[in-house]
Amino acid sequence: MSTCNIFHPSSKISLLHLLFIEEISSEINMKSEILVCSVLVLTILKFSESQESASQADVCKHTLSCADCIRSHPSCVWCSSKNFTKGGESEGSRCATRLELIQRGCQEDLIIDPRGLIRTVKNISLSDNADQEVITQLAPQKMYLKLRPGKKEKFKVQFKRAEGYPIDLYYLMDLSYSMKDDLENVKKLGSDILQELHKITKSVRIGFGSFVDKTVLPYVNTIASQLRNPCPRVESCQPPFSYRNVLPLTSNLTLFQERVSAENISGNVDQPEGGLDAMFQAAVCMDHIGWKNVTRLLVYASDDVFHMAGDGKLAGIYMPTDGHCHLNQNGEYFQSNIYDYPSVGHLSQILTAANIQPIFAVTSSVLSTYQALSEVIPKSAVGELKEDSSNVVNLISQAYYNLSSSVNLEHINLPKGVNILYDSYCPDLTNVKQIKGQCSGVKINQMVEFEVTLWIDEKICQDGKQSFQLRVLGFNEELNVDIEPLCDCNCMDEEIFSSHCNGGRGNYSCGVCSCVDGYKGKHCECPKDKYGSDAECIMIGSALPCNGRGRCECGRCTCNAHFGGEYCECDDTSCERHDGLLCGGHSRGHCRCGTCKCTPNYTGNACDCSLDTRECETPDGKDGKICSGHGTCKCNKCVCDTGYQSSDRCSECFQCRTPCQIYRDCAECKAFNTGPLKDNCTTSCANVSLTMVKHSDSAGKDLKEWCSEKDITFLVTDDKDIVHILVKTKQEIKDNTKSLIVGLVLGIAFFGLLLIILYRIVVEVYDRKEYNRFVKAQKTEQWNDTQNPLFKSATTTVLNPNFTQD
Incomplete structure (x- = not known):
């Protein structure tokens, strides 16, 4: 199901x-x-x-200022009307929802409700190809937003892959001794790599780097002769090194082949290599490598696993990687023996920040290890490298297509207090939203659209303007987003030493007075030295001023939100509720001191009774009267006169029906607990008592009329008070069905048992015949007692001296 x-x-x-x-x-x-x-x-x-x-x-809490109000919740607004609050009512009641303030009499133009703003500052149209002087794949490029705390705002971002976008490819190779055959092939395959990349774009640059490991024990042999030539036998190898930038990125293929051809293999002692050191330096040394703002690919070729953070302790290297470039003039990582290997997380962060997409070309023996590494490095790929690297060209080409067709929108430098969500509209998923900033299988010149949702927390109000960037991973274009928090009210009514504040004893703004020192109260009418005691605000029987639900100002209580009365003794949340809402909700009424004060269209203890009569009016085509003229409308529902039903606005005469029609539903619900009245059987059929009778017991009874309504057969007595039900089509059928099922089961069981008995009889007869035939054949057989010609007796007999026979 x-x-x-x-x-x-x-x-x-x-x-x-x-x-x-x-x-x-x-x-x-x-x-x-x-x-x-x-x-x-x-x-x-x-x-x-x-x-x-x-x-x-x-949600709108008791706040004493407009700024605190709009920061508390997106639905809270502030009434700046001068005389909005009444006697005993706190200024904090100005903070409420828009609907509540309007119902309480605040004018629309005096409601302060700051609205957010979204403005596109820069929006260059997307490019179709890379032949243009300025290539644009991400739009817009700059956004400006005013955000109110908690209020979500949305804007759209578009991305389209331009045809022929430039590529920088840096080939980073393991030169330990086991990669000897691979180096020879890479020397020959340089032109093939460039030729394959030229199918994608006209602008390609290629570079080369190599690595072995840290040049200390236990990673390499530090004996002088081994440092000069670490290779076994009599082969000539170059001394071990950590990482070397052999050739920065260049479009000169001849130079690439010359530099790579001049390279020689090296060697180390332990199995893992120093590849992470090399990748880290290739990412942070941007100028040495020559990276440009294009698609950056780093091909990592190796046949073994890698050292990572913590492994350096084996050589006494404790200092963690500092994140800076340490290449000398020869392009070598000269601080290799000072800094530990980088952690996987740190490497992932550096590669992502540099927008470098690594392609791990590794042999099958370590493929699973690098697949696990690729899972924690965004926009990376893994391919299986043949033992001699002969398939590296196809591997790079396939990995590039997989990486470039995956579009991941991400944010960088996101300030604290700013929250972000993405909805992705991918070309292969029509009208389907993905709550991720990513799409896969995107083709060239195919546009992808993202919907970005932003909102800020209240704490960002103290930080002022903020900014962050959005970009598609693997591409260097960015969308700069500037955010201005909307945390203050611009009421446009500020008055210094206003006459409204007791003749200039305070400043007026947003409907409230800010009193000068020495005065307090709503209108700064209370000298603090005169009203220093709160005794006048303590109700008899209470120990706290204003019952702890407000403040004593000028000898009178100013109550907190949801409280009222002279001493704040009234709880305005203690009224009855309808549908879970206090006084049925603000559209129906408000709670005042435990009693619901309903709006003109509602009445009742919980304002649950509507004074509207539309539901009681007869539909078009009938007499047009309220409840068809056979009832009264109460709480927008018909209460019918005796003999009529309210299910159809009292239009159906209950007493006009025959007794069979009247009692049919009661008969069904009381006998079988089914039918239209089953949920209200006790109330609707209160005047009906029921007696179950069998068909055989009904003969001879003085009954007036048999009733057959649908599948119910019953009898009604003359007094119309007792309904005798003759069950003919329900219970008896059920009983007959049960009997039939039981009889059928017994019949099947008996037939099966009979088959088993017959089978056993047939088998027994057959076995007896076979046994008699065997006995007969045995009696007629002639047996001859002769010696076996192949049998020979033993020639040697050995007796156990410890064994004696009795």
């Missing part, structure tokens, strides 16, 4: 609700699944909307 796929992004449903839904879903059959799923979806949406409304009503 399939399941209901229910999702509502704004709903907040507890695990208990989900388990309840799952339990219900597991009980339904295939025919009713669609209907039940629809009901569940509507129920969840209703629940989530009511929960969201309830939560929004309470």
Whole structure:
């Protein structure tokens, strides 16, 4: 059975609700699944909307300034009206949702609700090919956003691979002794590599670097003769070294072949190599290698595993890699024996920052190790290298296509307090959103679109303007995003020493007074030396001023949010609720001192009764009266007169029906707990008592009328008070069905037993015949006692002296 796929992004449903839904879903059959799923979806949406409304009503906390209000939650706004708050009401009640403030009488133009801003500053159109002077693959290039804390804003980013985008390829090779055959092939394959890359782009540069390991024990043999020639037998090798930049990136193929041809193999002692050292220096030494702002590929060729952070301790090297370039004039890593190998995480960070895409060309024996390494290095690829590197050209070509067709949008330098999410619209997934900034299988000149969602935390308000960059991994183009926090209110009503604040004893802004020293109160009307005691704000029977729910100002209580009364004794959250909402929600009423004050369209203890009558009006085509003229409308629902049903706005006469029609549903729900009244059987059929009778017991009874309604057969007495049900098509059929099933099972069992008995009889008769024939043949057979001509007796007999026979 399939399941209901229910999702509502704004709903907040507890695990208990989900388990309840799952339990219900597991009980339904295939025919009713669609209907039940629809009901569940509507129920969840209703629940989530009511929960969201309830939560929004309470998100706006008691704040004393407009700035604190708009920072508290995106749905909170501030009323800057001068006389908005009433006596005993705190200025913090100015902070609420827009709907609540309007209902409380705040004018729309006096509501302070700062709105965010998204502006595209620079947006150069995307390029189709690399022949243009300026190649643009990422758009826009600069964005400016004003963000309110907690408020999510969205903008779109586009990327399109331009045909013929330039490539820098740096070939980094392991020159330990086991790579001897590989070096000879690489010397011959340089032109083939360039020729293959020229199929992709006209602009290609290639460079070459090599590595062995750190030149200390236990990595290499430090005996003088071994340092001069570390290779076995009588072969001539170059001394070991850590990493050497043999040839910076160049478009001169002849120079590449000359430099590589001049290289010789070297050697080390232990199995792992110093490849991570070499990759790290090739990434941080940008000027030495000659990297340009193009596609950067680093081909790493080796037949063995690698040393990493911590291994240097074997040689007494404890200092971690410092992240700087340490190549001398000859291009050698001269600080190799001072700094430890880099960690995988540090290397991944450096390669990502430099936008270098590594291609690991390694032999099958270490393929799994480098595949694990590739998983933690973004935009990297692994290929299996033949023992002599003869397939390196195809390997590089395939790895490049795999890397370039994968588009990963990422952020760099993201400030603290800034949050970001990506939605990807990939060409191969039409109208499908991916909550990741990545697409795969993207072809040249195929556009990919990302939707970026940004929001900031309140703490970023102290930091001011911030910026970060978005880029596609493997490409050097960036989108610069400038963010300005929107954390303050611009009320445009500021008055210094305003007359509204008790004749200039305070400054006025956003509807409230900021009092000078020595005064307090809403209008700075209270000298602090006169109202220093809070005794006047203590209610009889209470120990705290304003019951601990407000502040004593000028001898009167100014209550916190959700409290009221002379001494803040009233809890404005203690009213009755309807559909989980206080007083049915702000659209229906407000809680005042434990009692719901309903809006004009609602009434009731919880404002649960609507004064609207639209649901009671008869649909078009009928008499047009309220409840069809046979009832009254209460809380937008029909209450029908005696003899009429409310299911169709009292249009159906209940008493006009025959007794069979009247009692049919009651008969079904009371007898079988099914039918339209099964959920309300006790209330709807309160005046009906039921007696179950069998067909045989019904004969001779003084009954007025037999009723056959659908599949129910029953009898109604004259007093219309007792319904006798003659079960003919339900219970008896069930009983007959059970009897039939039991009889069928017994019949099958008996027939099976009979077959087994017959089988055993046939086998027994056959066995007896065979046995009699064997006995008869035995009696007629003639046996001759003769000596076996092949038998010879023993020639030697050995007796055990320890064995004696009695």
